[in-house]
Amino acid sequence: MAGNEWINGYLEAILDSGGGAGAIEEHKPAPSMNLRETGDFNPTRYFVEEVVTGVDETDLHRTWIKVVATRNTRERSSRLENMCWRIWHLTRKKKQLEWEELQRSANRRWERELGRRDATEDMSEDLSEGEKGDGLGDLVQSETPRKRFQRNLSNLEVWSDDKKEKKLYIVLVSLHGLVRGDNMELGRDSDTGGQVKYVVELARALARMPGVYRVDLLTRQISSAEVDWSYGEPTEMLTAGPEDDGGNEVGESSGAYIVRIPFGPRDKYILKELLWPYIQEFVDGALTHILNMSKALGEQIGGGQPVWPYVIHGHYADAGDSAALLSGALNVPMVLTGHSLGRNKLEQLLKQGRQSKEDINSTYKIMRRIEGEELSLDAAELVITSTRQEIDEQWGLYDGFDVKLERVLRARARRGVNCHGRYMPRMVVIPPGMDFSSVVVQEEAPEVDGELATLISSVDDSSPKAIPAIWSEVMRFLTNPHKPMILALSRPDPKKNITTLLKAFGECRPLRELANLTLIMGNRDDIDGMTGGNASVLTTVLKMIDKYDLYGLVAYPKHHRQADVPEIYRLAAKTKGVFINPALVEPFGLTLIEAAAHGLPMVATKNGGPVDIHRALNNGLLVDPHDQQAIADALLKLVSEKNLWSDCRNNGWKNIHLFSWPEHCRTYLTRVAACRMRHPQWQTDTPRG
Ligand SMILES: O=c1ccn([C@@H]2O[C@H](COP(=O)(O)OP(=O)(O)O[C@H]3O[C@H](CO)[C@@H](O)[C@H](O)[C@H]3O)[C@@H](O)[C@H]2O)c(=O)[nH]1
Numbered sequence: 001m002a003g004n005e006w007i008n009g010y011l012e013a014i015l016d017s018g019g020g021a022g023a024i025e026e027h028k029p030a031p032s033m034n035l036r037e038t039g040d041f042n043p044t045r046y047f048v049e050e051v052v053t054g055v056d057e058t059d060l061h062r063t064w065i066k067v068v069a070t071r072n073t074r075e076r077s078s079r080l081e082n083m084c085w086r087i088w089h090l091t092r093k094k095k096q097l098e099w100e101e102l103q104r105s106a107n108r109r110w111e112r113e114l115g116r117r118d119a120t121e122d123m124s125e126d127l128s129e130g131e132k133g134d135g136l137g138d139l140v141q142s143e144t145p146r147k148r149f150q151r152n153l154s155n156l157e158v159w160s161d162d163k164k165e166k167k168l169y170i171v172l173v174s175l176h177g178l179v180r181g182d183n184m185e186l187g188r189d190s191d192t193g194g195q196v197k198y199v200v201e202l203a204r205a206l207a208r209m210p211g212v213y214r215v216d217l218l219t220r221q222i223s224s225a226e227v228d229w230s231y232g233e234p235t236e237m238l239t240a241g242p243e244d245d246g247g248n249e250v251g252e253s254s255g256a257y258i259v260r261i262p263f264g265p266r267d268k269y270i271l272k273e274l275l276w277p278y279i280q281e282f283v284d285g286a287l288t289h290i291l292n293m294s295k296a297l298g299e300q301i302g303g304g305q306p307v308w309p310y311v312i313h314g315h316y317a318d319a320g321d322s323a324a325l326l327s328g329a330l331n332v333p334m335v336l337t338g339h340s341l342g343r344n345k346l347e348q349l350l351k352q353g354r355q356s357k358e359d360i361n362s363t364y365k366i367m368r369r370i371e372g373e374e375l376s377l378d379a380a381e382l383v384i385t386s387t388r389q390e391i392d393e394q395w396g397l398y399d400g401f402d403v404k405l406e407r408v409l410r411a412r413a414r415r416g417v418n419c420h421g422r423y424m425p426r427m428v429v430i431p432p433g434m435d436f437s438s439v440v441v442q443e444e445a446p447e448v449d450g451e452l453a454t455l456i457s458s459v460d461d462s463s464p465k466a467i468p469a470i471w472s473e474v475m476r477f478l479t480n481p482h483k484p485m486i487l488a489l490s491r492p493d494p495k496k497n498i499t500t501l502l503k504a505f506g507e508c509r510p511l512r513e514l515a516n517l518t519l520i521m522g523n524r525d526d527i528d529g530m531t532g533g534n535a536s537v538l539t540t541v542l543k544m545i546d547k548y549d550l551y552g553l554v555a556y557p558k559h560h561r562q563a564d565v566p567e568i569y570r571l572a573a574k575t576k577g578v579f580i581n582p583a584l585v586e587p588f589g590l591t592l593i594e595a596a597a598h599g600l601p602m603v604a605t606k607n608g609g610p611v612d613i614h615r616a617l618n619n620g621l622l623v624d625p626h627d628q629q630a631i632a633d634a635l636l637k638l639v640s641e642k643n644l645w646s647d648c649r650n651n652g653w654k655n656i657h658l659f660s661w662p663e664h665c666r667t668y669l670t671r672v673a674a675c676r677m678r679h680p681q682w683q684t685d686t687p688r689g
């Protein structure tokens, strides 16, 4: 088409000028005017050069106005051509800018990748020490060095019997709650629960390890009429130390002891939230005890030289704060276990939406607690957690810890690269053990009616099968005790979310018809005598039982002893029931491994440690604790689908052995031995061990 010949001319000019759609064109200088003078002037080429070099879009519109106003056809056509080219040029220029930006961002990404590769090399260099694995689901891959799953703990020497000639002195600190070795009053109040059980069992297990001479568990001396006299005893032996191989006595101080230090109002048992002002007083008392004990041990086993603590291990924010001070004063490595973390609790309570941050702080002194946790992180060489999730999603909330940065810092320190003063503690997953002595040997899944009915109907004192007293205590609430029992067992703390469980049960007719609900909520004489949060939970529970008319379907006994707990699990298992932990957040969940050991499948909160326990045991279902329907559905599924129930029961039994205190202690000592040595008595070239 003749009219469009000019387009061909321009295209040729583009090709000549090296331009082409998408090509990146070198910027060409404008043709000098001498082209005109020399007669080689080519208007098309001129325009192309003119457009490519000179114009921009700002006056494009003015040009358009001129073109529209031009009468002369030829002139108008020329101007139109010019405009087309300018539009084309600007489009190409825009594309060029975009391409250059793409190039720049690709370069930036490549640089970041290079950096990441560096960091990953650092980490993997570090990970080769067995830090891989994402939690209890990899428990078989966890720090606990088990034969079949021996980790590549490259530069760590696993603690073994050849350490038996060492005579280590270990100090554990757990300040709050009622701490004693036997008949613990777990669940009596919000401060006496899993941590108390954990530290007592840890102290006993450590004292039984080769090379450990003495373990002191420091706590608060409570001489109050409100509590049993045993909590006022200055010292309580938990276990005597092991005989040494030669059968010789190992000294009267060997073994594990609770040592009670007086601090705070002498005649009062006060809540953990009110202990913060007295931490320094505890530290003073603890320091005096440790100095005296180190001297005494020095006389016994140290050849006259003081035997300083091998490690000071704080449990929970308050004891972590204290251990940090003691560690600094004694120049002894500090280890921390959180048990339950303030930032996580705050997050979940805010999500529940019942209290403002100010109210939460007023009730729980949560900001002082978080400050104690941050101080502990700064001082700790090592943080022992129960699950991988606790590291990633709970400690990861803290200023003093970042998963990736910690590994990079450690790798840099190992390579002698400056860390600019940044330091973070190592995190290691060592799941707690449990005391299996209370677990009855695995029985075949009994026929419910056959076994339990026989037991109940023949009960009398003479009967060889007299049922445990606690069974009667529970069953007296129930119209039909043969129905599958849904069991919840926890301190009656608001964060345990018992009321949502009760609502789910009360509003689910099939569940009410198919199962009973048993709530073990600590021990109580009088609800009015309970602390605030616990009293409100109990009051709400009673009101909800009335509201939903759950009489005969829900058991809520006032008292039980520690020795009753295994029997309670057994009763629920005999009815083919289910254990539930609906907590808003559960850092670990000792009750879940206890229930599994007793053959009970679980329904548990998906917030916290239960995720990793489930991955290790595969013995139940996880739920959103804020979703009442999900809780009801999961319970209904497990109590109604008998094959699923049996599979979960057997899965729990299959792997529960992974939660063993001896294995825990072996890993514990292996990791502590690798901490930075600080004290002259440990002055050796290699990590202590
Ligand atoms: O009425 C009760 C209530 C509890 N318990 C026992 O007390 C312990 C409770 O431990 P857990 O279920 O773990 O809850 P907490 O008391 O909240 O323990 C804190 O500390 C534990 C140890 O670190 C962690 O597992 C928890 O996640 C953490 O919240 C278990 O052994 C229970 O058997 C009773 O015997 N009777």
Ligand SMILES: O=P(O)(O)OC[C@H]1O[C@](O)(CO)[C@@H](O)[C@@H]1O
Pocket (backbone or CB within 6 Å): 176, 177, 190, 191, 192, 193, 194, 195, 196, 197, 272, 316, 339, 340, 341, 345, 493, 495
């Ligand atoms: O509910 P909180 O305030 O996080 O505290 C958890 C409590 O449970 C315990 O296990 C009770 O022993 C302690 O860790 C702590 O007193």
